[in-house]
Amino acid sequence: EDKVVQSPLSLVVHEGDTVTLNCSYEVTNFRSLLWYKQEKKAPTFLFMLTSSGIEKKSGRLSSILDKKELSSILNITATQTGDSAIYLCAVEASGGSNYKLTFGKGTLLTVNP
């Protein structure tokens, strides 16, 4: 059974801090790993990672995939209160003609002023 594990489950920081969120996975026929940000609505796409060691960056957010360690990290620098959300990691896997996206339980990030 495909598995995606995120840590920590919850994190509380002060504005300006830097945070690192972790995601590890065990899937058959890995295709890509995706990070989403979820507030009180549908998850918003952040990054899609397919190649190991190549950092993707968007503003204060960055992410990198390590296929050898079967893991990924999401970094947020100079955090702001608007970064408070659940960050979901999902892994895309395929098998034959089937496809699915398996989500982790998410990391709840709270940024206090």
Add this chain to the structure above:
Amino acid sequence: AAGVIQSPRHLIKEKRETATLKCYPIPRHDTVYWYQQGPGQDPQFLISFYEKMQSDKGSIPDRFSAQQFSDYHSELNMSSLELGDSALYFCASSLGHGVGRGSGNTIYFGEGSWLTVV
């Protein structure tokens, strides 16, 4: 840019009733996915369709059925509703599906449909 459209946004039904959720994918997207997210839980994959055919099945109860129509929109039908069906139902869409499609495609989510069963 057009996004994934779901309707209704909120729905309240009584136990044992039937509910239908609709999903309109991003134009030109041929693949639709349905997810269920219960309170405090991570999204659970229910079912997906590619080119109007069911492509994968997850933890969808037998009381639920879904299909993708010729215009690529999809409907999730839920019958004999139970209190535990109360959840946020996400639809997502992508272009291309299956082995060999390349890993450059991205899945886009709709805003979700809130179903409350009372």
